[in-house]
Amino acid sequence: MTRLNGKTAVITGGATGIGLAAAKRFIDEGAVVFIFGRRQDALDAAMADLGPNARVVKGSVSAEADLDRLYAAVKAERGTLDIVFANAGTGGPLQLGQITAQHINETFDTNVKGTIFTVQKALPLMGQGGSIILTGSSAGTTGAPAFSAYSASKAAVRNLARTWAEDLKGTGIRVNVLSPGATATELAKEALGVEGQKVFAAMTPLQRMADPAEIxxxxxxxxxxxxxxxxxxxxxxxxxxxxx
Structure with a gap:
């Protein structure tokens, strides 16, 4: 397929997991992809894996100056931008009664603030036919035990798409949310172990975790x-x- 032939995409959190799988798929379909992440070793590995239609920029979505560098690189090489996949995210468990201000700030700085500025700073490069994709989560709908901050942040992401669709009326730019459930990324497999993966697989009617390529x-x-x-x-x- 070449549905994305000639298009330019940005994927945050693009060096591993769902982001890396999406970068591979976008490139296979003809796009030039800028992947943005914090770990230089992961970015280097991704670049070697993805080939000549990949570009890498190191930085954090929580740092506006890093995002400015990202979009300056896109503008300098490509001029315009067609696709933003705001995929960078974080979250960890803390039971109610143990939640700290630092935990909330770290989660919301990446998942909400980072998503907002990833998109807002991209808009000057986008136009008619542009597509914005936000990474939500099943936890944003159902909640998840001990994941108050993460679940709330993903519910916020869902509402951002509703609000921005109104704000973007007349621009020809679309915004949608992609909400995965448990996905067998390398990080998830390492964190959950074999037994943990079985538990999450059993929670779905399909009785398995997703492959990142399916997302x-x-x-x-x-x-x-x-x-x-x-x-x-x-x-x-x-x-x-x-x-x-």
Whole structure:
């Protein structure tokens, strides 16, 4: 497929997991992809894996100056931008009663503030036909035990798409949310272990975790003109977890 032929994409959190899988899929479909992440070793590995249509920029979505460098690089080489996949995210467990201000700030700085500025700073480069994809989560719909801050941040991301679809009226730019469930990224597999993966797999009607490539396939759909009449929508790619 070449649905993204000639298009320019930015993927934050693009060096590993879902972001890396999406970068591979976008490139396979013809895009030039700028991946943005904090770890130089992961960026270097991703660049070696993705080939000549990948570009890497090191930085954090929590730092506006880093995002400015990212979009300056896009503008200098490509001039315009077609796709933003605001995928960078973080979150960890803390039970109610143990939640700290630092925990809340770290989660919301990346998942909410980082998403807002990732998109806002991209807009001057985008125009008619542009696609913005935000990474939500099944936890934003169902909640998740001990994940108060993370779940709340992903519920906020869902609302950002609704609000921005209104704000972007008349621009021809669409914004949608891609909400995965448990996904077998390298980080998740390491964190959960074999038994933990079985627990999460058992929670879905499909009785397994997602492969990152399955999430990437839906991201490519949302990035492409195949989803041209979709905006403010949430697409759940969660094996049915949040749908029952």
């Amino acid at each position: 990437a396939a839906v991201a490519a759909f949302l990035a492409s003109d195949d989803s041209s009449f979709m905006t403010a929508s949430e697409v759940a790619v969660d094996g049915g977890l949040a749908q029952l």
